Amino acid sequence: MNTVKTYQALVIGVSAGGLAALKAVLPGLSARMDQPVIVVQHMSPDSDDFLVQYFDKLCSQSVKEAEDKLPICKGTIYFAPPNYHLLVEDDKSFALSTAERVQYSRPAIDVLFETAADVYKQGLVGVILTGANADGTKGVTAIRAKGGFTIAQSPKTAEAKTMPGSAIEAGVDMVLDLEEIAPFINRLMSKGAALD
Amino acid sequence: MTDNTLEENETIEMKLLLEAIHLKYGYNFKDYANAHTKRRLRNRLKMSGMTTYTDMMRRIIYDEPFFNELLMDLSINVTEMFRDPWFYLKVREELIPRLKTYSFIKVWHAGCSAGQEVYSMSILLEEEGMKKRSQVYATDFNELILEKAKAGIYPLDVMKTYTSNYQKAGGTGDFSDYYTADDKNVILKRGLREKVLFSSHNLVTDGVFGEMHLIFCRNVLIYFNRKLQNQVLQLFYDSLIPGGYLCLGSKESLKFTDFTDRFDVVSKKEKIYRKKLMAE
Known part of the structure; x- marks a missing residue:
């Protein structure tokens, strides 16, 4: 049987080396892609909204910081705010938390990925980019357990190899070089994946 | 059981657990942000070695020190002096x-x-x-x-x-x-x-x-x-x-x-x- 599933949302986790990696992915996302994109970039607790401003200029989607109780809208890229975990609620809105760090990180990729997987289930795509710790590994495992699709940046193209390496070891659906990621996502999100 | 049924059952068990906390100890967590509560309960379940929320509910009712630990999980206490x-x-x-x-x-x-x-x-x-x-x-x-x-x-x-x-x-x-x-x-x-x-x-x-x-x-x-x-x-x-x-x-x-x-x-x-x- 050949079923086509359509994806509802994209989550991205990235740490050390993130600015360059995100620059190679986010502006490459098609303007026609109307699913929301939610990004956790590890950063220092007192960071300002530089990333949001920076990518808002570069991307065809509008780029915003995620806020507590904000309904998640199509065609928007959201960044987790510094020093808060970002969670997805059942009604597809955001929630924030100041709970203890996970994998030394707040925001933590695992927290976003696990809560998003609960809500979007098989409709979720998760991407792990460059980073120097193991955050996101539990997250991609949770996404796969719910039937979602997971991608890791190939460690050879990653500024820091640990994070994608750890995700790959736990198991992901696809490993891609950095420059292949945006085109692949554009195809995946527009057509869905043809499944046998 | 399908994944959907499993999830539905888990949601029912969690609701009963929160009801039990309310009845036994008077704390009402029913209108807390759901994703947060679910995460905290899941973590505690994993750490406690129990497999179902129904087991955990029974323990909550009969074992007050255990409940006090869970209470710490549900109330986030991470802060600093002159935070921000x-x-x-x-x-x-x-x-x-x-x-x-x-x-x-x-x-x-x-x-x-x-x-x-x-x-x-x-x-x-x-x-x-x-x-x-x-x-x-x-x-x-x-x-x-x-x-x-x-x-x-x-x-x-x-x-x-x-x-x-x-x-x-x-x-x-x-x-x-x-x-x-x-x-x-x-x-x-x-x-x-x-x-x-x-x-x-x-x-x-x-x-x-x-x-x-x-x-x-x-x-x-x-x-x-x-x-x-x-x-x-x-x-x-x-x-x-x-x-x-x-x-x-x-x-x-x-x-x-x-x-x-x-x-x-x-x-x-x-x-x-x-x-x-x-x-x-």
Whole structure:
């Protein structure tokens, strides 16, 4: 049987080396892609909204910081705010938390990925980019357990190899070089994946 | 069983567990933000070695120490002295001059956790010469954490952050004057507790706390769903004098609540609001 599933949302986790990696992915996302994109970039607790401003200029989607109780809208890229975990609620809105760090990180990729997987289930795509710790590994495992699709940046193209390496070891659906990621996502999100 | 049935059953079990907590101990977590509660319960289940929420529910009912651990999971107690130093700088520069126009002020720290932000404000009131003219109420629903708040003892290793926060927040003294240290902990000076009344108060189930000039409730509302946020904001609204101030966490706002029209924004970034003088 050949079923086509359509994806509802994209989550991205990235740490050390993130600015360059995100620059190679986010502006490459098609303007026609109307699913929301939610990004956790590890950063220092007192960071300002530089990333949001920076990518808002570069991307065809509008780029915003995620806020507590904000309904998640199509065609928007959201960044987790510094020093808060970002969670997805059942009604597809955001929630924030100041709970203890996970994998030394707040925001933590695992927290976003696990809560998003609960809500979007098989409709979720998760991407792990460059980073120097193991955050996101539990997250991609949770996404796969719910039937979602997971991608890791190939460690050879990653500024820091640990994070994608750890995700790959736990198991992901696809490993891609950095420059292949945006085109692949554009195809995946527009057509869905043809499944046998 | 399909995945959907499994999830549906898990949701039913979690609801029953929260109902059991309410019936047995009086704490109502039913209107907490769902994703947060689910995450905390899942973690505790994993750590406890039990496999189902029904097993955990039984343990909660019969084993109070176990419930107390879970209570700590469900009430987030991560904070710092002078957390978000720029916020305290704003309080010092913008709010304190306004509050000095009153002969006496009442301050309420709602959800005070282990007291770090209460003592931060005590220091600020002392340095600004407002201490004698103030009464501070610090409340939390978790009595164990309230005991920690009363003690005012913090691990030595966080003092570096607290000191740096204090300086960035416009501290006018030497931070080390406010505590004495041994090799593991610091104990805050008793004087900082003089004007503070610690008491148990549950924002979900308890009533109005009257005639406040200033309410701090930072990073508490994010754990509530919209219905409960509105209920608690009504409680704050009723507890504030007209023109009284409400301070929320740096990523909280009144934006998605029913109260946007009943407060003026004093400071957008610092999330300082003022109850309108006249009811509309």
